[in-house]
Amino acid sequence: MTAVLITGCSSGIGLETALAFARRGDRVHACVRTPGTARDLLDRARAEHLTLDVPLLDVTDDTSVTAAVEAVTEAHGPVEVLVNNAGIDRTGPVETMPPDLARTLLETNFWGPARLARAVLPGMRARGGGVIVNVSSLAGRTYAVPHGGFYAASKAALGALSEALYAEVRPYGIRVVCLEPGSFASALRHETPAGPGPYHADHAWLDGFLARVAEGAADCAEVAEAILAAAADPGTPLHTAVGKDAEAALPSLSGLSYEQWLPAFLAHAQSLTGPRPGPGE
Template sequence: MTSVLITGCSSGIGLETALAFARRGDRVHACVRDPAGAAELLRRARAEDLTLDVPRLDVTDDASVTAAVTAVQDRHGPVDVLVNNAGIDRTGPVETMPLDRARALMETNLWGPLRVSRAVLPGMRARGGGVIVNVSSLAGRTFAVPHGGFYAASKAALGALSEALYAEVQPFGIRVVCLEPGSFASRIQGRPAAGATDGKPSEDDPYRADHAWLARFLARVAEGAADCAEAAEAVVAAADDPGTPLHTVVGKDAEAALGFLAGVSYEQWLPRFLGQAESLAGPRPAP
C-alpha cells in the first residue's frame, strides 16, 4: 500500500488530492495546519466511505513538521509520495506591502516545502525510491503581474529549488515534479490582500486605487476557474508516471499562457496584459 503525505488538505487542491489518492486505496496522510479546518475533508471522506489520516502539520513550524512526519513514519514506514501543496497568496505593491506579509509568503510557499521534503528524504533514500510533487503555480513560470511580485517570487523560487533537488536525489531513485497549475477554484483565490489588518492597503497607500483595480480583475478571472478535482488528477498522474516532466503546467489556461509567451518580452507582454485587465475591470486608475 502506497503511503502518501499531502500538506494543505483543508480545502482546494489539497482536499481533492487526498480524496483522489484515498479512492485508490492508498494510505493517505492528509495534513492540515488546524484540525478544525478538516471538517469538509472528513465529511467528503465519510460520504464516500474513504479512509484517511488527518495529522496536524504546520509547514511554517519546524517542530510541527518533525513531529508529524516522525509519527507517520513510525507507524507506516517511509513516505512513498510527498505532495507539497500547502500555500498562501497575498497581493500588494513591492514598495508598500508589509514585510511580514511578504515573509509569510516565502515561509509557507518556499520554506514549507523545503522543511517537509527534508523530513521525508532520509526515509526515501534509505528505501531507494520515492516521489516529491511540489505544487507551485503558473505564476512561477510566467511574467509577474502588478501587485503579484511576492507571490510570483515565492513560486519561482520553489521551481528553482525543485530543479536542484531533482538532480540531487535522482541517483537515489527519487523523482521530483513541480506542477504549475493555472486558475483553479480554491480558497486561495479569495484570501485577503496586503495592507492593514483587514487585508486592504492603507488609506494613504499611493497604490491603493491600482491595487483595487487589479483585485477586480483577479476576481473576474477567478469566476472562470477550473475544478480543483482536475488538478488533483494531475497530481496523482505525476506521482504514477515516471515520464512526467519536472516542470508540468496544469490547466488549459496555463498551457495557453505559456504558448502565448513564447518569444515575447516583458515589455511586449505588459501592454497586452493591461489591456486584458481593463477589458474586465475597467480603465486602470491614474496615480
C-alpha cells in the same frame, strides 16, 4: 498501499488530492494546519467510505514538520509520496506590502516545501525511491503582474528549488515534479485590503481583476488527477502545466520581452475590470 503525505488539505486542491489517493487505497495522511478545519474533508471521506488520517502540520514550523513526518514513518514506514500543496496568496505593492505578510508568503510557499522535502528525503533514500510533487503555480513560470511580485517570487523560487532537487535526488531513485496550475477554484486566493498609500487604487483594481478571473476557475479535481498521474508516471516532466489557461499561456510568452507582454496584459485586465487608475487616484 503507498504512504502519502499531503499538506494543505482543509479545502481546494489538497482536499481533492487526499480523496483521490484514498480512493486508490493508499495510506493517506491529509495534513491541516488548524484543528477543526478538516470537517469537509472528513464528511466527504465518510460519505465515500474512505479511510485517511488527518494530522496537524504547520509547514512554517520546523518542529511541527519533523513531528508529522516521524509519526507517519513510525506508523507506516517512510513517506513514499510527498505532495507539497499548502500555500497562500496575497497581493500588494513591493514598496508598501507589510513585511510580515511578505515573509509569511515565502515561509509558506517556499520554505514549507523545502522543510517537508528535507524531512522525508532520508526515508526515501533508505527505501530507494519516492516522489515529491511540489504544487507551484502558473505565476511561477510567467511574468509577474503588478502587486503580485511576492507571490510570484515564492512560486518562481519553488520552481528553481525543484530543479536543483530533481538533479540531486535522481541518482537515489527519487523523482521530483513541479506542477504549475493555472486558475482553479481553490480557497488559496484572498484579497488583501488595499491600504492607504500611493498604490491604493491600483492595488484595488488588480484585486478586482483577479476576482473576475477566479469566476471562471476550473475544478480542483483536475489538479488532483494531475498529481495522481505525476506520482504514478515516471515520464512526467519536471515542469508540468495544469489547466487550459496554463497550457496556453506558456507558449504565448515565447520570444516576448516583459516590455512587450505588459501592455497586452494590461489591456486584457482593463477589458474585464475597467480602466487602470492613474498615479494618485
